[in-house]
Amino acid sequence: MTMLAPRSAPPVEDMVEELTVTRRLVKFFSRGVVQFVLIVVALLWMMPTIGLLVTSFRQPELYGVSGWWQALVDPSQFTFSNYSSLLTDRNLIEAVISTSAIAIPSTLIPVVLAAMAGYALAVMPFKGRDALFLVVIGMLVVPLQMALLPAFAIFRGLGISGLPAIWLYHTAFGLPFAIFLMRNYYAGIPLSLIEAARIDGAGEWTIFRKVILPLGFPALASLAIFQFTWTWNDLLVALVFASDQEPMTLFLRNRLGEFTSGIGIISPGVFISAILPLVIFFAFQKYFEAGLLGGSVK
Amino acid sequence: MTSVEATKQRGARFGVALLFLGPAVLVLLALVVWPAIRTVYDSFYDSAGRNFVGFQNYVDMFRFERMRIAIRNSFIWVIVFPVLVTTTGLVLAVLSERVRWRTAFRLILFMPAAIAILSSGIIWRIMYETDPSRGAINALLNVPAAIINPPGNLQGTAPSTDDVILGDGGLSTTVEIGADGGVVRLGLLRIRAEDLPESTIQAADPVAAGAGTLSGVVWRDIRSGDNQRGVVEEGELGVPAVTVQVVDSAGTIVGSAGSGDDGAFSIDGLDPGTYSAVVPPAEFQGSWGGISWLGPTLITIAAIVAGIWIWGGFALLVIASGLAALPRELQEAARVDGATEFQVFRRITLPLLTPVLGVVFVALTINALKMFDLIVGIAPGSVQDEANVIALEMWRTAFTGLGNRGLGSAIAVFLFVLILPVMLLNIRRFKLDEDRR
Numbered sequence: 255m256t257m258l259a260p261r262s263a264p265p266v267e268d269m270v271e272e273l274t275v276t277r278r279l280v281k282f283f284s285r286g287v288v289q290f291v292l293i294v295v296a297l298l299w300m301m302p303t304i305g306l307l308v309t310s311f312r313q314p315e316l317y318g319v320s321g322w323w324q325a326l327v328d329p330s331q332f333t334f335s336n337y338s339s340l341l342t343d344r345n346l347i348e349a350v351i352s353t354s355a356i357a358i359p360s361t362l363i364p365v366v367l368a369a370m371a372g373y374a375l376a377v378m379p380f381k382g383r384d385a386l387f388l389v390v391i392g393m394l395v396v397p398l399q400m401a402l403l404p405a406f407a408i409f410r411g412l413g414i415s416g417l418p419a420i421w422l423y424h425t426a427f428g429l430p431f432a433i434f435l436m437r438n439y440y441a442g443i444p445l446s447l448i449e450a451a452r453i454d455g456a457g458e459w460t461i462f463r464k465v466i467l468p469l470g471f472p473a474l475a476s477l478a479i480f481q482f483t484w485t486w487n488d489l490l491v492a493l494v495f496a497s498d499q500e501p502m503t504l505f506l507r508n509r510l511g512e513f514t515s516g517i518g519i520i521s522p523g524v525f526i527s528a529i530l531p532l533v534i535f536f537a538f539q540k541y542f543e544a545g546l547l548g549g550s551v552k
Numbered sequence: 553m554t555s556v557e558a559t560k561q562r563g564a565r566f567g568v569a570l571l572f573l574g575p576a577v578l579v580l581l582a583l584v585v586w587p588a589i590r591t592v593y594d595s596f597y598d599s600a601g602r603n604f605v606g607f608q609n610y611v612d613m614f615r616f617e618r619m620r621i622a623i624r625n626s627f628i629w630v631i632v633f634p635v636l637v638t639t640t641g642l643v644l645a646v647l648s649e650r651v652r653w654r655t656a657f658r659l660i661l662f663m664p665a666a667i668a669i670l671s672s673g674i675i676w677r678i679m680y681e682t683d684p685s686r687g688a689i690n691a692l693l694n695v696p697a698a699i700i701n702p703p704g705n706l707q708g709t710a711p712s713t714d715d716v717i718l719g720d721g722g723l724s725t726t727v728e729i730g731a732d733g734g735v736v737r738l739g740l741l742r743i744r745a746e747d748l749p750e751s752t753i754q755a756a757d758p759v760a761a762g763a764g765t766l767s768g769v770v771w772r773d774i775r776s777g778d779n780q781r782g783v784v785e786e787g788e789l790g791v792p793a794v795t796v797q798v799v800d801s802a803g804t805i806v807g808s809a810g811s812g813d814d815g816a817f818s819i820d821g822l823d824p825g826t827y828s829a830v831v832p833p834a835e836f837q838g839s840w841g842g843i844s845w846l847g848p849t850l851i852t853i854a855a856i857v858a859g860i861w862i863w864g865g866f867a868l869l870v871i872a873s874g875l876a877a878l879p880r881e882l883q884e885a886a887r888v889d890g891a892t893e894f895q896v897f898r899r900i901t902l903p904l905l906t907p908v909l910g911v912v913f914v915a916l917t918i919n920a921l922k923m924f925d926l927i928v929g930i931a932p933g934s935v936q937d938e939a940n941v942i943a944l945e946m947w948r949t950a951f952t953g954l955g956n957r958g959l960g961s962a963i964a965v966f967l968f969v970l971i972l973p974v975m976l977l978n979i980r981r982f983k984l985d986e987d988r989r
Contacts, residue, residue, distance in 0.1 A: 285651075288651060289651055296657055299664075299861065302678075320685055321687065367579065370576065391979055392979050395918055399947070402587075402951075404594070405587045408587070494951055543662070
C-alpha cells in the first residue's frame, strides 16, 4: 500500500528555487549572447571609420595593392606625408575657409530669425497665428530641389552669387525646422516671466533680448549645432550656388574621378572635413542629439 | 480700458508680431513659397522655359532610360531602406537596454550622423573594393568563402609544354606504360619560387623504374639563364605536395600519389597501356574574386547598406528614448504572470512603441526620397547612372550638361508629390496635438 501512495510533491519553495536557478542560468547566458552580439555590432559599426583613418595615414601607393588592415600588421606602411602635403595644399586651406564662411552665417542668420519668429508664434496673440504655424510645419519636408531653379534665377536677377546666395538658401530651408523647434520650446515657458518683465516696463525688444533669448538657450544651442552640422556637411546647395568657392564637400567630390590614385588626398580630406562635426558631436552630445531627434520631423 | 485703446493696443501688438515674424516670413516667401510655385509652373514649359508643352515633361520623365532607372531605384530605396533601418534601430534599442555600456554603444552607432553624407559614401567606397585583399567587406566574406572553397596551391599556374593540357578537368597529359614502366614530366610556369615550401629542393628527373610503375615529376620549369622547356635542368625546383592521379581510358582512377620535395612521385601496379596523368582541378582553384558591390547590379543594395550605417544610430536613439519613456508597470505585471521576454516584447512593448516607430519610419522614408550625397560619394563615375535616384537626377537634369529647366522642374514636382502625403500627415498630426492641449 505504501508503495502505491503518491510520492509527496517537493516543497513549493524548492520548486521556486529550481525555477529561479534555471531562469537565472537562462538570463546569464542570454545576457552573454546579447553582450556578444552588441560587441560585434559595435565593432562592425566602427570598422568603416577606422578603415578611413588608417587609409588616410597609409602610403597612398599601397591602396591599389592591399587592404588598409595590412598596416595594422606592418606599421611601416604608416606615413604622415598625406597630411603634411594636404595641410600645405592651398586648395584645401581655401576649402576649409570656404566651408566656415558658408556654415557660420548659414547658422547664425536662421537661428536669430527663428528665435524671433518662434517667440512671436508662441506668445503673441494675433489673427491667423495658428494657420501660419501650420504652413511652417508643411514646409518642413519640402525638398531642396523644389526651389533650386527659380531661386537660381532670382539670385542671378538680383546679382547675388556665391556666398550670400548660399547663406540665403540655407536660411530659407533651415527656417521651417528652426521656427518649429523654437516655437515649441517657447510655448513651454511660463508667460508669467514675460508679464513680470512687461510690468517692469520693458519693451518687447528688451524682453526678447533679456528674457527670451537666455531662456531659450538649450533650444538655440541644439538648433545651432544641428544647422551648423547640416550646412558644414551640405553638398547640394554648394553644388548649385557656389561660384568661386570650393567647400570641403565640393573639394572631395571634385576629386572622386580618380579615386585610387587620389586616395592620398581624398581619405585625409574626408577626415579633415569630419573633425569639426565630430568634436561638436562628442563635446555637445546632448544638444546634438536633441537637435537631431527634433529633426525627425524633417 | 476703452475700446479705442484696446484696438490701438491690439494694433500695436500686431505690429510687434509683424516685426518679429517679418524677416523670417519674407525669406520663406521669397525663397521657398514663390520658387516652389514657379517650379510647378515651369514644369509645363520646355527646356528653356519659353514654350508651353503641357504634360510633355511628365511623360518624358518615364520615357528616358536614365530617369526610369532613377525612379526605379528611388522606389527600391523607399520600400527597403525605412524597413531595414527601423528594424535595426528597434532590435538594437531593445538589446542595448540590457547592457550596462548602452550609452557608449549608442554613441558609437550614432557617430556616423556627424559625418557628411558624401564622406560616408566615400568611406563605404573604400570598404566595398572588390578584391578581397583590398576591400574589407569582401575580405570578411572571404573567410567563410576560403573554408567552403579553399584556393588550390597551384592557382594561376600554367603547363610548360604543349602536350600537357590545363582545363576544367585539371592538368592532364597522356602516358604510356610499357614493359619497363613509364615516365611523365609535368612542368609548370607562372609559379613563384617564394610561394613554394622551404623544404623544396632541386627537381629530380624521372627514370623508368620497371614494369607497372609510372615515375614522374611535377616541377617549376623556370630557372635563371637559358631554359629549355620540358627538360628538368639544374636550378629548377620540384613542386611538392601535388596530388597526381592515373586515369584509365574508361575514366577510372587506377592509382594516385603525392609529389615529394624534389617534385618526384611514382605510382605502382599499372598494367601496360595508355593512361592519363591528371592533377585534379581543385589544385588550380583560383581564390575568390570578391563580390562587385560597386558594380552596376549591386550598387543600390550596397548604397542602402551604407545608408543603414548612417541612419541606424538615429533610429536607435529615437526608439531607445521612446522605450525609456514607456511605463514599466505593464511589462512587469506580464512578467509576473509568467510571460516570456519575447511575449512581453511582442504583446506589450511593441504596440506601445508604434507611434515612435511611425515617426522614425516616416523620417526615413523622406530621407530615402531625398537621397543625394550618398549616391554621389559611393558610386564610381561609371555606375552613377545605375545608382541614380530621383533627387540626384533632378540636379543632373537641371544643372549639368545643357540644363533642362522644364524637365528638371517636373522631376522636382514629382519628388514633391511623393513627399506630399508626409507633409499632410505632419500637418494633421500637429493639428491633433494642438487640439488635445
